Amino acid sequence: MKRAWRWPIAGFVLGGVVGATILTVNVVGASRPSEPPATKPSFGEILHTPPLLVRSGDGVELAYDVVCGSAKDEPGGTCDPTGSVFVRAVGSSDFGELPLVREPNGLLSAEVPARYTGGDGFDYYAEIDNGRGLSATLPQGAAEAPQHAWFVPRWTTVDLGTAQFGRPRSPTAVVASLSWGNGPRALGLDSGRERSRIGPSAFDIAPDGSVVVLDQVNRRLAFLRRVDAPSYVPIDFTGGEGDLAVGREGTIYVLDQGRAGSMPFVRSYGPAGGPIAGTPLGEPTADMLRAGPSGPVVHAYPSEMWLPTGGQRPPLAPGAQIAGARAARSVDGGAAMVVRASPGEARLALVQGDRVVRSWLVRSTTNLGEVQLAEPYEGGLIIVIRVWTEKEAEFRVLRLAPSGLASSFAVAPAEWAETASLSRFRLHGSTLYQLRSGPSGVEIAAFEIGGSK
Numbered sequence: 001m002k003r004a005w006r007w008p009i010a011g012f013v014l015g016g017v018v019g020a021t022i023l024t025v026n027v028v029g030a031s032r033p034s035e036p037p038a039t040k041p042s043f044g045e046i047l048h049t050p051p052l053l054v055r056s057g058d059g060v061e062l063a064y065d066v067v068c069g070s071a072k073d074e075p076g077g078t079c080d081p082t083g084s085v086f087v088r089a090v091g092s093s094d095f096g097e098l099p100l101v102r103e104p105n106g107l108l109s110a111e112v113p114a115r116y117t118g119g120d121g122f123d124y125y126a127e128i129d130n131g132r133g134l135s136a137t138l139p140q141g142a143a144e145a146p147q148h149a150w151f152v153p154r155w156t157t158v159d160l161g162t163a164q165f166g167r168p169r170s171p172t173a174v175v176a177s178l179s180w181g182n183g184p185r186a187l188g189l190d191s192g193r194e195r196s197r198i199g200p201s202a203f204d205i206a207p208d209g210s211v212v213v214l215d216q217v218n219r220r221l222a223f224l225r226r227v228d229a230p231s232y233v234p235i236d237f238t239g240g241e242g243d244l245a246v247g248r249e250g251t252i253y254v255l256d257q258g259r260a261g262s263m264p265f266v267r268s269y270g271p272a273g274g275p276i277a278g279t280p281l282g283e284p285t286a287d288m289l290r291a292g293p294s295g296p297v298v299h300a301y302p303s304e305m306w307l308p309t310g311g312q313r314p315p316l317a318p319g320a321q322i323a324g325a326r327a328a329r330s331v332d333g334g335a336a337m338v339v340r341a342s343p344g345e346a347r348l349a350l351v352q353g354d355r356v357v358r359s360w361l362v363r364s365t366t367n368l369g370e371v372q373l374a375e376p377y378e379g380g381l382i383i384v385i386r387v388w389t390e391k392e393a394e395f396r397v398l399r400l401a402p403s404g405l406a407s408s409f410a411v412a413p414a415e416w417a418e419t420a421s422l423s424r425f426r427l428h429g430s431t432l433y434q435l436r437s438g439p440s441g442v443e444i445a446a447f448e449i450g451g452s453k
Helices: 318-323
Strands: 013-015 021-023 045-047 053-055 060-067 082-089 096-099 108-112 121-129 135-138 147-152 156-159 173-180 202-205 211-215 220-224 231-234 242-246 252-256 265-269 275-280 285-292 295-301 305-308 336-341 345-352 355-363 367-377 380-388 393-401 404-411 425-428 431-438 441-448
Touching: 053 345, 060 082, 060 121, 082 108, 096 108, 108 121, 147 345, 147 355, 156 393, 156 404, 173 220, 202 425, 202 431, 211 242, 211 441, 242 285, 252 285, 265 295, 275 318, 305 318, 336 367, 345 367, 345 380, 355 380, 355 393, 367 393, 367 425
Parallel strands: 053 147, 156 355, 202 242
Antiparallel strands: 013 021, 045 060, 060 108, 082 096, 082 121, 121 135, 121 147, 173 441, 202 211, 211 220, 220 231, 242 252, 252 265, 265 275, 285 295, 295 305, 336 345, 345 355, 367 380, 380 393, 393 404, 425 431, 431 441
16 A cells, blocks of 8 residues: 655754754644643644645645643643544535544554545644643634645646755845944844844835835834835834735734744734734744735644734734634635645645646755745746755745746845844745845845746
């Protein structure tokens, strides 16, 4: 019998520049019961990597690693987790229960039977008991908002071969350049002895072409326009990293990942920076905020799904976010983006509902890192992906057409200071923008892709 296909349960941490690591979008989630009382033992964590995009005909094994809290600190006996995964094929309304079996390495797993894998895909969720009287569901939406896997009948394969470093493209233009600091022509830098250098978390391009930067170190938004001097607006920001996206109407959305132990928060601001509304996120960890056709969405963990947070007013409460979570990110034309990457290949697809419209398989002899950006472009995609070795790294910009690779070029990382790990690039029309940093400060560089979005 053919071995069922499984993504590595531990996700992966990939090398960025020498001496640094990037935790990618494919890191596995951690699940806890909803708001357990502080005086009671916690469930612990459930680690799981959703397959998302699977070759038609491949078997699929769903695996979960239950990490329990310390028995010393949380009495109640040893951790002996058990559980089931509930699966339904596309087109079915009923979920079937598959018991999770303990493997020799301690993982709980279930092989998805052929009756669920013969069509376009399947939905699933897991219910797990940690053996100490506590249970958890992953994702939290369960049957109302399950995780999804798409079966891909055919791939457009792009082979990058072995990377030849040292030949990056120069920017078409540098649209903004600022020094480090908290003054009128500066952006904040947080650094110190034995600490990482942390600069602005994220940026995006407004409808009028101006650049909006999340200067979270100084707790403000920076507006960078080609003609006028930079302007700044103070905002609420509790600490840590964040992300930023600008909607088509000019509304600015900010993800505040918050301090340790607090829930992330999403706030909206008018085009000039005036506060509009805010809402806590429905899950404890998030890495990306994007402006979709129906408002902002946040890629969150433990579900590793996209949570809608609502438009300007009123934002969605956490429960409504969980109920509306989806495995794919909505884009224009009723389609949605699905991305799954590993060190040897990246799988990308445009889907409509349960059907795969177009799909690409990007392979590389050199290690692949995180997919920084993936956006529809002229019937295909523009993606930015890190390529790295232990000594060198660069970003590759790939223009993927339905027939294959239309064009590509390399971009120097220019990441002297850390940002949010998945917010260094933005696409606006046919121009790709990059947030770059060096010892003297920050710049926004532009690269013309060609054609039109």
